[in-house]
Amino acid sequence: MHNTIYILGISAYYHDSAAALLADGKIIAAAQEERFTRKKHDPDFPVNAISYCLHEAGITIEQVSDVVFYDKPMIKFERLLETYLAYAPNGFRSFVSAMPVWMKEKLYIKTTLKRELSKLCECKQAALPNLLFSEHHQAHAASAFFASPFQKAAVLCLDGVGEWASTSAWQGDGNTLQALWQMDFPHSLGLLYSAFTYYTGFKVNSGEYKLMGLAPYGEPKYVDLILNNLLDLKEDGTFRLDMAYFNYATGLTMINARFADLFGAPARKPEGALTQREMDIARSIQDVTEEIVLRLAKTVQQETGAEYLCLAGGVALNCVANGRLLREGPFKDIWIQPAAGDAGGALGAALVVWHEKYKGQRTADNVHDAMSGSYLGPRFAATDIESCLNALGARYAKIADEQLMPQLAQLLADEQVLGWFQGRMEFGPRALGGRSIIGDPRSSKMQSVMNLKIKFRESFRPFAPSVLAEDVSAYFKLDRPSPYMLIVADVKEEHRIPMTEAQQQLFGIEKLNVLRSTLPSITHVDNSARIQTIHTETNPRYHALASAFKEKTGCPVLVNTSFNVRGEPIVCTPEDAYRCFMRTNMDCLVIENYLLLKPEQPKWDDDKKWMQEFELD
Template sequence: MNILGISAYYHDSAAALIQDGVVVAAAQEERFTRKKQDAGFPRAAALFCLDAAHSAEIDHIVFYDKPLLKFERLLETYLSFAPKGFRSFRAGLPVWAKEKLFLRSLLTKELAALPGCTPASQDLLFSEHHLSHAASAFYPSPFSEAVVLTMDGVGEWATTSVAIGRGRELRIVRDLVFPHSLGLLYSAFTSYAGFRVNSGEYKLMGLAPYGEPRFAKKIYEHLVDVKPDGTFRLNQRYFNYCTGLSMTNARFQQLFGQPPRLPESPLEDFHADIAASIQQVTEDIILRMTRALAKETGQRNLCLAGGVALNCVANGKILADGAFAHVWIQPASGDAGGALGAALAAYHLHAEAPRSVHHPDAMFASALGPEYSPAEIEAALLAAGARSVFVKDDLLFDETAEALAAGEVVGWFQGRMEFGPRALGNRSILGDPRRADMQKKLNLKIKFRESFRPFAPSVLAEEATEWFDMHAPTSPYMLTVTKVAEQRRVVSAQHAAAHHGMKDQHLVRSTIPAVTHTDFSSRVQTVQAGQNPRYHRLLKAFSEITDCPMLINTSFNVRNEPIVCTPSEAFACFMATDMDRLVIGNFVLKKSEQNRALAVNYASNYEMD
């Protein structure tokens, strides 16, 4: 049975294909259109998935939420706040009246335009938003049964939901509903700090360790009422997302004593303190929830999905807390992953097909996107005017490791593109974590982004515990934060605590300073030979040269550009930045050998995030 899942029309559109319950292909539309967080119908992503089906008949096409329920929320929210909410209601109504109320006919039309895809009405199914998220987390997990916690901004009505999964069964047992949303609370502070909602939350999380949570008490007193089990209510007097076109209002600004930060304006200690405060509150709410769920259900396994599950600092706290023995997080936890979850829900719940449990999981290292043959790579590089050399495997990994050890920044393009927001060694930019200047260089000259933002290490799984305080055996999807091991630190905890502000962001704290954040934290990716053999082999070669079994791993893109998908996009990014070397498959390109006339001011093509 072949099932195509679709998420679209809000943000992070995507398509995913499963065959007899096995995930075959999945990709975000932004990777093909080059439009960050593309919300349109995922035509290119769907075509990629259909191609992966090899002309097999598609039995069902599943949309990841129920638009009529979402419209019900829009309407009831307006009526609840009327006439105050009329401006917001008026802004959204034309889109609903034109498209979203008639989504079945719109989807049928879009799908019929795809070659080889002519869905009958009965073949088009609709899943609920949080059920799609929960299915994306439970069914690929290595657990036969688990609690599934989904947290995001809002689906149709639900903002937080709890499901129980057993075998092929998955049932949502309770939820919190709009407007009380942990995701929207965090996004309100993201907006207030001058970052873009739905993409800047990563920045707020990275900014938090530079601050003091001095506003946490004020948040509890005025904004959110939290119960011992983690359920909560937000005081809508301070927010504007129900009735206006912004996240917060003047009362919110008065509470914290400053107007919202303008995008791209300087960051101050105040903004770091704001970030630290909401991060602490978020962690507290989530930990109350997970502890209560573990006690109530007696379950030892937890699955996470939804946008809040991308808060890897909070994820690390869940692991360290130990209320659940095992935690698995969907690597595409946001709305893109809803496409995959919708397809899996249709297979196991609608078609009632049995489920098999796979170890370490059923996501195939999230390498589910397009890949390119040597002939395709060579043709793309020739067309772009690139100068490359084909290097066989017996030399490729050692030569690349030596270049990295010498301080080069390397674009690393191998195999299938990753599904989800993280580059995991297939579409990555790599550097030497031992170099104190590497974090600043990557931020300012490669990524064109703020200098405070931390980078993650990819470490050989078998060496991870020697370098980090691991709370789980592996962390393959870069979704949890832990601490650099004590023996790798070069300053005391007291000294670091006294020098953790924005002005001290480049203080060397460990022997791997480029991946050590101001509080000794690090967002670790463990790499296993069985999951990503080529990346593991490169890390092994680097370790043999340097005695350091890890590399900096950041996504292959510049600020606000989607991660590169094709060889030609990789070459364009390489030429537009200060990367020294590009390795695509076995083709090696050195910057010093390229025609500099091919370089363009490419970062200016992308709106700042």
């Protein structure tokens, strides 16, 4: 009898800790620790995520064959030492502040992991599975290629930095993955983008989306300044940064005074006024990033002759660059790992072991990927939901789908904002109709209502459309699925509203309130949208909801944003969902088949302390 081979992948101790579990190479479960602890980007040992993965598979840690960590700490430590020596005595302060953590935890990560795992399963260390380590970029590359639909593909990993690599190219074929070349720290596209995130007053490692969202309001005025001073970009997309302007190799900040002088002003204070200048800077670095990504893609295509490209690493979450890559790049198709950041490293590390150690085979049909729509997190049974709602004193009605979907379609058409909680939680930073807040995209007030009254965040931030997969081409310039909301494409001309001459004179943020299309709340200022296609195979209930809305209104599109308030991780449990629902101006909440209406709920009093609880993201 065949014993199932279980492989547990872990990423931890930097940011976005996570765990993922494979059973004979099939992805059974994956989740980020932040969803359980409610601490955004939680870097701690993912004790809750691991417990969940084991519970989902119905096994204990002793039944796991291998535990694999997504990173090689010794090599990373060498980089810190070498970097310090190369720049000494400059980095003394940051060196001294980093060392205790390294000496205590990270260098002895094997010991740390064994201690944590035996504590978790209350067993002796001798009973624990093998402990293995993959390289950081190897884990990214594996998460991109092995989970992709392609039999053969080129792979690009772009992020801040792993051990040394900041950009790496790979060639995937069947169940093998071969490294081609890499660019090393400190020359990093991820860190360059983060330096601008920091300079424009946003938070590094989470504010990069804002920079991307702000870019269309600006003009690319600083592109030459960036290319002439900050980096030497080659025709093939490789580059070197001039470290005289940056502080991240040695200091505790991203940039230094020279950087600020080059752009003629100090960094914007977080939460300070956003001016046209920040918008122009955002647009400029976005344009430079896209140019680098396009050049690198052309290079790797010429080197491999591949028809397909897979992407991972934090920079792969730049869906504007991905959209351009799809339209202008040399590949027939591209696939991006939905958990492209460090959380996805847990999954990639497990896939490395399955294919390298166990020579696991994979079948790829160029259509279906291995991610199950990224719905890899916890789901909740009706009995659990009911006892949770009863304990909270919530008022609810249980309604079968046949009646529920038309009722929800009507509520949405009446411009009600709906908390939507069903099925398994998504793995990766996007809500994809498992833990979403949804609204009517035809409503002209929906964007500002959702931003200011529900998410409590900046008004310029765009929202994404979820569209029935079969209708995507009727509304958007996209002829293929985009299930993970990682590709930006334009709204088709026939749905746009031409701007008046006066509107065309508007600058920057003034453009925000101009109606651009018949779907104003999902159309960004440059007529683009970050698209998620909804598929019956992976999310039948979300598909049914969008279908009911289409039947009622003729519109197959919903506004979809993640179910959380600003600075809070996406909700995981029914209790998280109810709390978020009661703290915001959401009108209704659906948890599986339970419908809750705001006016019927008991008075909710938690004195707004939570506003301070979550740091602004």
